[in-house]
Amino acid sequence: MQKFGWTALAVLMLGACAPKDGGEGEAADAADASAADAAVASNETADKANEAVRPDLDPYPSTYEPYPGETVLLTGATVLTGDGERIENGSVLIADGKISAVGAADAVTAPEGATTINANGKWVTPGIIDIHSHLGDYPSPSNQSTSDGNEIVAPNTAYVWAEHSVWPQDAGFTRALAGGITSLQVLPGSANLFGGRSTILKNVPSRSVQGMKFPDAPYGLKMACGENPKRVYGERGGPGTRMGNFAGYRAAWIEAAAYRKKWDDYWADYKEWENDDSDDKEEKPPEAPARDLKLETLAGALRGEITVNMHCYRADEMVQVLDMAEEFGYKVTTFHHAIEAYKVADYLAQNNVCAAVWADWWGFKLEAFDTVGENAALVHAQPNGCAIIHSDDALGIQRLNQEAAKAMADGRRIGIDIEPEDAIAWVTSNPAKAMGILDRTGTLEAGKMADVVVWNGNPFSVYAKAEKVYIDGALMYDRADPSLSPRMDFELGMHDNSFTGGAGQ
Amino acid sequence: MNANRMKDLKMKTLIAFAAAAATIASAASAQTVAIMDGRVHTVSGAVIENGDVIIRDGRIAQVGADLTAPPGATVIDATGKVVTPGLFAPLSSIGLVEIGAIEDANDASPIEGFPLGASLNAIDAYNPGSVLIPVNRAAGVTRALMSPSAGPTIFAGRAAVIDLSGRPNSVTRAEAAQMVVMGENGAVRAGGTRMGAWAVLREYLDEARSYHANPNDYVRRPHDGRFALSDLKALGPVINGEQPLIVSVNSANDIRTLIRLKNTYRLNVIIAGGSEAWRVAREIATANIPVITSAMYNLPGQFEDLDATLKNTARLNQAGVKVSFNEDAHNIRLIRQHAGNAVAEGLPFDAGLAAITLNPATFYGLGDQLGSLDAGKIADVVIWDGDPLEVTTKPEAVFINGRPQDLNNRQQMLMERYRDLSRGDLPLAYRGAE
16 A cells, blocks of 8 residues: 555554554544544644545544443353353453453452442343444334435435434344443444445434444444345336446446545655745645545545444355455455355455354345355354354344344354354454454453443343443343433324333333 | 256255154154143143153144054154244235235235225135245244235235145135235225224125125126125125135224224124224223234324324233234244233233234134144144244244145255355255255
């Protein structure tokens, strides 16, 4: 990748390059720094004529602030850390919104003033993360007024941002919270080749979507393979075939590469102009290119700043997509709905791509015909395999633990050694890694956000319920306490007021 | 997939059947099977620890503790296993649909403009060779109601109870139920209002009564052609109260209207959907109406679902309503997960198991034949490797009509083909073809 001499974007590009080399933590640190820099850069652009134009990379910044939480010691529990470890009779200490310590019960002591919760018989896991949700953009109630998930007007709508559709009053968020969901990625739908940008949220109710946005999380780009785009556009000018789909992707990447170069050239020219101390220096700086929202997103994906989320069912299409990614120099982070991932699990692992799958949905269309219950397990079993269980559904998101349980059990039956401490990664650390937030959440590690679920038993059971859900150390849901069960505006005062919905309905 | 291809697959499946199941498979000819020392959930009575189930000639011959295996019986040691009746999916389109979005692989529901509804008969389109059947059978489902889905008219048509053996003669009861959609689904088919939907339903029932009171007279009278004669004919057993009418409704208001209609027309009614049924649980119990619902639906998804809650079935059961759970065609196996989730929300375990075994059998007049482990009943039996309502549990053996079933299926074969991706001497497409 090209290097540039200026600050904000350069930092961001370096950061975003890093995941290609596997340096997750470093990348995210750099991304942190870059977002702050970008904000500064944007303010400065407005004020100073003598600065190069730099489009604001974060114009709708997160305003989320963690809610207050106590210092809490959860002790005596079976702890699944999310990164493969299981601690029997373990403790998790939460302080200042962060995980402060994790270990054997006798190795973690409560500081003065801490509330100690005897979690004997309970299981403690990281907060559950859904990499594929449409909460907020296909909210409840579902009708024409609220249907905001698919911009079905052109095969390439990379210019739309899912966050602009998210209705924070979707009751589905509350139900997901009761299922242990602490973070989620809301994606545009799959009608288009390029559906638009995703947004990553903390599952904390807010008046605005900005108040839910996961601070400094990378954006994602939603793309779709196969049947959906060709079905939707087959009689609307195309693409009408899978080859049409690919022609559409490739043409867009070519355009995006040119756009990226145009801006890179401009910044280089600007730098040159700025440093020019000769007598014949041009009076006016070079003119910035016109912005294009669609290409800005695609160029962001090419730069590695935006994760690529590819809806793709069929094995052969996934392999084609991997070649395309190489052709244009970008990285596919995750194949979503990867029904046939097990057929190419080796390719996926070699290419460092995650497969986000359902446990057992199938048959609603031909490309979803070949599912197997062992899909996630077979992806997981590859060296470097990255399996994720996702929902794509306002009901499924409430029980990703059960979906992971089914997939784990099917894998075990064919002799793949998967323990709960492994499979919990499918709904915690693996989606966090794919979404670019693993440095801050997704596992129970000291220093990370205290996104924690206390289950009333083994979460890999149909009978398990999330009893307490902490987000950044704040107790946001308590199954035993109706006052800790958020209710959305839409649900208030319905009928005779005796039923107001909410997480604990 | 055509029938011949399917037959090939099934043959190969039988041949490829794993060694572990070989003992069971050999029992196919023996006809007498003794399942010994399992935890037996009869559903009709108490759980029998270390219980035995003797199957003979397709029927359950004996259930109890410390039984003696009859001479010549195939003996299955079920120590540490759980034995239950086969699961019964009370409402689905299995057998009518192969792939949802493929027109020529989906016979579940007619398209826009097609005039008939009630007269559609599921058995006419039934494909016992469907690959969905072995997939769901391997998960312990032995019976299902195969129902059309509503097209342009409010009536979906006549549903049949089938067994999941995949045999050509696997129809247990043709015309076991009629289905109609009310609520929002009815309204969109009847001028946009619920008033319209109920008015159209009453018209059909009145018209059917008029026809059946005197068919010859009816056909001689002039009609405006709004009611197809075949639909009115098909509604005969419904207006007689013989054939259950499954009514899709969700809101408490619609359910109250349905109860009035049931009482006026003396219908045998089953509620499907019922997301707000808990609000009228006592009235439903008094009217003796069963409810087929979801144990996982808890969103105000439509304005008729505003009070949907995970506690729906627990509350209905408390009021004395018989409940069951439905899933569409491909995953009727998930009725088990529904039952487990309902139990996690307060439904007693026994009621949860009955909801997916005995209750559906009683809905369709088969309660004396199916749904529990009692001597004399049809031997649909499942041996599980654990708690039958737990998501991590799987069947180890499935019997339908007393016959041990092949648990292999297309998904299993795909998995076997691809579980080892290393390059062999021939492409992967040669694997599993032997």
